[in-house]
Amino acid sequence: MQRQQAVVIGASIAGLVAARALANHFQKVIIVERDDLDPTTQPRKGVPQANHVHILLTGGFNVLQHYFPSFTSDLNAAGVPQLNWSRDVQWFQAGSWKTRQPCSISFYPQARATLESRIREYVRQHPKIEFRGQTKVEQLLFDASKTKVTGVLVNQAEQSSEIAADLVVDTTGRGSRTGQWLEAAGYQTPTKEVMLIDLVYVSQVFKKTATPRNWQCLACHPSKNSPRGAIIAPIDDEHWIVTLFGYLGQHPTPTNADVLEFVKNLPVPDIYTTLAEATAVSEPVRFGYPQQVFQRYDKLKRFPQGFLVLGDALCSVDPVFGQGMTLACKEAQALDQVLASAQGQQAATLAQAFFKQTQKIIEVPWLITQAEALRFKGMPGSRSPKIRFLQWYTEHVFWLSAQSTEIYQAFLDVMHLLAGPEALLRPKVVRGVLGRMFGRA
Ligand SMILES: Cc1cc2nc3c(=O)[nH]c(=O)nc-3n(C[C@H](O)[C@H](O)[C@H](O)COP(=O)(O)OP(=O)(O)OC[C@H]3O[C@@H](n4cnc5c(N)ncnc54)[C@H](O)[C@@H]3O)c2cc1C
Structure with missing residues (x-):
């Protein structure tokens, strides 16, 4: 696969981090964004959710720290307070207040637009990355056989033009038009899971x-x-x-x-x-x-070469759990790793390898957010034995994390996407759940 030029569609969190990851593999990366990116620290039209609270979980923070090594020191220099999750957050959940003993998770509270502008400034400084603001992607461009995406058709100030690319990455969020673009090119209608x-x-x-x-x-x-x-x-x-x-x-x-x-x-x-x-x-x-959505591109029999999707355009989960930016960061890092792998070197196997990795990243948050939403009486959806078990077990964990710092820490490790759900099977947690079941807690 040629690695001259990559195009990222969308300059929000997913697009910015994906562009930085791609810069490790391509000579040049162009980010195309329909919004005007100046002035930069206010919520903008293309990201209306920036008017609402955004917490960056530690799993996502760590990815940003990896790509932008001065991230922590810049936040400290800017006077953004570093808060300890359990000491500084007074959190009422499932009928009890969480314990307030300090834990190992910290975070820097900031407005969503400020966070995005910080990341954007790092990305702007990268010599391989170029921004094209106020430019809307209208369509994907395909080769004659429609097996490969060769670039994008863009519109800037009512003028259409083409940008060629060896790889195009869609990070246009929940309004992504990938499904329509693929169908128009003769691909099977992508399936999606919707809740x-x-x-x-x-x-x-x-x-x-x-x-x-x-x-x-x-x-x-x-x-x-x-x-x-x-x-x-x-x-x-x-x-x-x-x-x-x-x-x-x-x-x-x-x-x-x-x-x-x-x-x-x-x-x-x-x-x-x-x-x-x-x-x-x-x-x-x-x-x-209205709904959380997981686009199952991993299940398509045919997917064009030279094209990938990540961030909310791939999967958007219930925002109450604050995982969207972290998922986007982890998916961008997975892209970096897949591009470095043998499968990622081959145009024919890149998409399959990438969507396999992202499916693994998304699987647990998707399941947990479903299980939580299905606790509400009247919420439509299937309450499978797996969901019911998860609800039963985590309800004990929520209650126990009001009593035990160690159990709260295990819960936070999973919530911040630092550990898989097996962290909730640590002996202390299992003992706590069993103790509560048999009336010893
Ligand atoms: C109410 C709410 C609260 C949330 N709270 C949290 C939270 O606390 N923590 C957390 O981690 N996540 C949270 N999220 C999720 C988070 O906002 C997203 O996961 C995150 O912004 C990553 O999204 P994205 O970059 O994939 O897409 P988006 O942020 O939706 O950005 C898409 C970008 O693509 C651009 N674009 C779209 N179409 C085109 C086109 N044709 N051509 C060029 N550019 C285009 C848009 O202008 C925009 O810049 C919340 C979401 C919502 C809705």
Whole structure:
């Protein structure tokens, strides 16, 4: 496979990290983005979810640190606080507050648009990567036999032109048109797994109050008895972003009065009492997320050479679990590894090898988010024995992580995509679950 030029469609988190990974293998990488990327630190039209809280989990943070070695020191230099997940986050989940003893997981809270602009600046500095902003990809270009993607047709300022590429990567998010593009080129209709979750987010920025607090982040997670939740997280020294979410018609609405009313009805009063004395400095903004989707390109019999898909365009999971950016980072790193492998060297086997790896990355978050959504009464979907077992086991783990730092740590390792679910089978966790079952905890 020639490795002269790669094109990445979309300059959000998945596109930026994918471009950086591709720069290890191609002479030149062009990122094509339909939005104007300046001014850079505000939510932009193509990424409306940036108006809502975004937590970068440690699994994703580690990938960014790998590709951008000054990431941590730059965050420290910029004064972004490093928070300890259990010491600084007061988290109510499944009927109890988590234990607050420090754990090994830390994170840097920041606005989604600020995080993206930080990554974009690193990528801009890379000598092999070029940005084309305000440029929309209209179509894929194929060779005469339609077996290979040869580039993209773009539109910039009403002018169409072609960009040739040895590899094109679609990172256009949930609105990806890959399915239509493939069908139009004569490929089988791609299958996708869809789970309806009927989730709505409403977010608003508040000025922090001066009242002393023993938390930096305050969260109330939806539970089977209450499909509503909310989080208060810092985005800078002065401000919190407050995000409310509700499933299955239990939706927040974007008015100042309704924001307060919504948090007043959460199972714990802490978020309401905090906001009741805080001042909103933005209008509330709504985001509807009807379904989570996993595009099963790994199951297609035929997939064109010279083309891949990653990030939300491949799989978008329930955002309440904060895993989307981390999945995108891990998929981009998998692309790097696959391109370095023997299978990745061959145009004919690259896609198969890549989608096999991404399937492994996505499998567990996809299953866990399904199991969590299916706890809600009335949520459509099959409650298989596997799902029921997972719900039963993790409910014990949630409860135990209010008591035991070690068990909470195991849960956080899985949640932050640092360990597989086998971490929940560590002896201490199993003993805890059995003890609780037999009434010893
Ligand atoms: C409400 C909400 C809250 C979330 N919270 C979290 C969280 O706490 N933690 C977390 O890790 N993740 C979270 N996520 C998920 C996260 O936003 C995404 O996983 C992450 O942004 C990666 O998405 P992406 O880069 O694949 O696509 P997107 O962010 O959707 O970006 C797609 C890009 O492609 C561009 N584009 C689209 N079409 C074209 C075209 N034809 N030509 C050129 N450019 C194009 C768009 O302008 C955009 O820049 C949340 C998502 C939502 C919806």
